[in-house]
Amino acid sequence: MSYTTENIRNIALAGHAGAGKTTLFEALLHAGGVIQNQGSVERGTTQSDTDEQEKARGHSIDTAIASVPFGSSHIHLIDTAGYADFRGPTLSAFAAVETAAIVVNAGNGIEYGTRRIMERASERRLARVLVVNKIDTDGLQLGALVDALREEFGTQCLPVNLPADGGKRVLDCFFHSEGATDFSSLGEAHQRILDQVVEINETVMGHYLDSGEEELNPQELHNAFEQCLREGHLVPICFVSARTGVGVKEFLELADRLLPNPAEGNPPPFLNGDDEEITVNADPAQHVIADVFKIVNDPFVGKLGIFRVWQGTIRRDSQLYIDDNKKPFKVGHLFRLRGKTHEEIEQAVPGDIAAVAKVEEIHFDAVLHDSRDEDRIHLAPVRFPQPMFGLALEPRHKGQEQKLSQAIGRLAEEDPCFRVEHHKELNETVVRGLSDLHLKIMLERMRDRYSVEVNTHPPRIAYRETIAGHAEGHHRHKKQTGGAGQFGEVFLRVEPLDRGAGFEFVDAVKGGVIPGQFLPAIEKGVRQALEAGAIAGYPIQDVRVTVYDGKYHPVDSKEVAFISAGKKAFLDAVGKARPIVLEPIVDVEVAIPEANVGDVTGGLAGKRARIMGTDALRGGEIVIKAQAPLAELTDYPTELKAMTGGRGRYSLDLSHYEPVPPPVQKQLAEAWKPHVDDD
Numbered sequence: 001m002s003y004t005t006e007n008i009r010n011i012a013l014a015g016h017a018g019a020g021k022t023t024l025f026e027a028l029l030h031a032g033g034v035i036q037n038q039g040s041v042e043r044g045t046t047q048s049d050t051d052e053q054e055k056a057r058g059h060s061i062d063t064a065i066a067s068v069p070f071g072s073s074h075i076h077l078i079d080t081a082g083y084a085d086f087r088g089p090t091l092s093a094f095a096a097v098e099t100a101a102i103v104v105n106a107g108n109g110i111e112y113g114t115r116r117i118m119e120r121a122s123e124r125r126l127a128r129v130l131v132v133n134k135i136d137t138d139g140l141q142l143g144a145l146v147d148a149l150r151e152e153f154g155t156q157c158l159p160v161n162l163p164a165d166g167g168k169r170v171l172d173c174f175f176h177s178e179g180a181t182d183f184s185s186l187g188e189a190h191q192r193i194l195d196q197v198v199e200i201n202e203t204v205m206g207h208y209l210d211s212g213e214e215e216l217n218p219q220e221l222h223n224a225f226e227q228c229l230r231e232g233h234l235v236p237i238c239f240v241s242a243r244t245g246v247g248v249k250e251f252l253e254l255a256d257r258l259l260p261n262p263a264e265g266n267p268p269p270f271l272n273g274d275d276e277e278i279t280v281n282a283d284p285a286q287h288v289i290a291d292v293f294k295i296v297n298d299p300f301v302g303k304l305g306i307f308r309v310w311q312g313t314i315r316r317d318s319q320l321y322i323d324d325n326k327k328p329f330k331v332g333h334l335f336r337l338r339g340k341t342h343e344e345i346e347q348a349v350p351g352d353i354a355a356v357a358k359v360e361e362i363h364f365d366a367v368l369h370d371s372r373d374e375d376r377i378h379l380a381p382v383r384f385p386q387p388m389f390g391l392a393l394e395p396r397h398k399g400q401e402q403k404l405s406q407a408i409g410r411l412a413e414e415d416p417c418f419r420v421e422h423h424k425e426l427n428e429t430v431v432r433g434l435s436d437l438h439l440k441i442m443l444e445r446m447r448d449r450y451s452v453e454v455n456t457h458p459p460r461i462a463y464r465e466t467i468a469g470h471a472e473g474h475h476r477h478k479k480q481t482g483g484a485g486q487f488g489e490v491f492l493r494v495e496p497l498d499r500g501a502g503f504e505f506v507d508a509v510k511g512g513v514i515p516g517q518f519l520p521a522i523e524k525g526v527r528q529a530l531e532a533g534a535i536a537g538y539p540i541q542d543v544r545v546t547v548y549d550g551k552y553h554p555v556d557s558k559e560v561a562f563i564s565a566g567k568k569a570f571l572d573a574v575g576k577a578r579p580i581v582l583e584p585i586v587d588v589e590v591a592i593p594e595a596n597v598g599d600v601t602g603g604l605a606g607k608r609a610r611i612m613g614t615d616a617l618r619g620g621e622i623v624i625k626a627q628a629p630l631a632e633l634t635d636y637p638t639e640l641k642a643m644t645g646g647r648g649r650y651s652l653d654l655s656h657y658e659p660v661p662p663p664v665q666k667q668l669a670e671a672w673k674p675h676v677d678d679d
Helices: 021-030 051-057 084-094 111-122 144-151 186-198 204-212 218-230 248-257 400-416 434-451 518-534 558-578 594-605 636-644 662-671
Strands: 008-015 064-070 073-079 099-105 127-135 155-160 159-164 169-172 235-239 288-300 302-311 320-322 335-336 341-344 352-355 365-368 388-395 418-422 428-433 453-459 464-467 471-479 486-496 503-507 542-551 579-593 608-618 621-629 651-659
Touching: 008 084, 008 111, 021 064, 021 073, 021 127, 021 248, 021 651, 051 302, 051 434, 064 248, 064 486, 073 248, 084 111, 084 434, 099 651, 111 127, 127 144, 127 218, 127 503, 144 155, 155 186, 159 235, 186 204, 186 218, 204 218, 288 400, 302 503, 320 388, 320 518, 335 428, 335 621, 388 400, 388 418, 388 434, 400 418, 400 434, 428 434, 434 453, 464 486, 471 558, 486 518, 486 558, 518 558, 579 594, 579 636, 579 662, 594 621, 594 636
Parallel strands: 008 073, 008 099, 099 127, 127 235, 155 235, 503 542
Antiparallel strands: 064 073, 064 335, 159 169, 288 302, 288 365, 302 352, 320 365, 335 341, 335 352, 388 428, 388 453, 418 428, 464 579, 471 486, 486 542, 579 621, 579 651, 608 621
């Protein structure tokens, strides 16, 4: 099928776990004629859940991509994971699409994940569609669900079709207004959505008021509808049963006729090397700009970089650059994806989602371009949740240290919320993720893919150090060993910065008392101390260091002398500036049965948590929002499971750092055995 950018629709299927996204993905591929038989999650035969862990658990862990030709459109679909534990790849997918289709389980209604995904899609300025699935479930009150959706997400949420005959069919209420439904007048629904669409576009409004809706042509309606979606003035509600196929073709028709193409959606902000926003046009004749939003290390194909083309046309055998690398790579093979299947294509136009293989330098969030002189361009970063759960790893079998390092490195390439840290002072490798389940899955993948097994233990909490006051420090480094000596003297002052500001180094030296060539050495010494800590062995942050005086020797002064003098002068100052230890405070959201609220809130209070509020969900579930020190939550997964009989779910996200209580700081300081160089 030959198509242009105007024919492309990019849609991410997202929502709470169990809403039926993967089944809907299958149904859309089947309805579009891409597959002959619709696969099943229960049988492990779907196009998207191809990983053995996904098949075993019966839910998606990663994103999957496929394309569906329908009508005049070429529709790229991305199936995403519903569990918050695997939110990284889901949010990455949002950087590649114009539309998020948030799938809602008709029986469960608005769930915990529904709200979070709607917020993230809105934050990314995506067009949003609410897809109510499983409408053939017995005993549903779909009218009440529509009211709840409108109350939760705004009156701009309006049905564009309505179920009839107990979910055995759906009736369109945008282009047609005749027929009977289970819970509403089709004509009334038609009029409400038409009024919502025409009021945002003056031209369409004028035609509508002058001549009525019969004078509105389809292109005018598309333009107004697309503008409503782009500006958040309309969130269509569609009804489907992915299992039986009811409403699936109607959803594809909605995508074909009314959803924004890549030239119409809200473009994401691209930034140049100076972090200034630049314009990227969906023009196939311009030079190439594409963003890599997913990496897959395929054991058969090799490293696969999956990207969205934003500008220009990528052709097979063309040459592309990665970021500001001046050495290009050749696009030897260009692929379109359908789950694990790779179909070779000749070109990818703006809006396309495609992949290249066996390019080792490619990485997540890389910008691909075809201009050697292109400034460093990057897509404004996605706001990912901070991975707060950690495990320290060591290979179970000796001699596998290098293999372990390579394996976790490849896993980190694939998931932006899976991080690897190496602590030299402890000789410790730590992996961090969004939950204990997230880390468990990643370690199972490492075992299955790379044959590396590990022993684990809790890592040190990511405390930080800072100062609460101003102080001055001084150190003279002088060493004479018979030959050329070492000499450097530094005077500096320290002062606290706002929390999260990082580190500033200021050169206030006058009169050349310290030659400029030695200032980088002083800063290097200070940074060494920042990394090693001063009172409890944790990195120091939010400090300004100003070097204002010192001395040098024309023969004996060397870089190494000023590194040592800078480091020890800084430590001298920090010791006088009321140093404090900071602990990570996390936002905690716990979704539990209503009957467990007392036990859970009491348990959180015993962990120095502050309860910030509660929300009631449908089905008697309560979401508790709190802030708590991360150090108090080490065993929380086990405790929550015991309190709720396995029915509780929770998520953590870094909020801020704040000082630990004095007894905790004393304990941490006493436990630290500092190793300070004697030189």
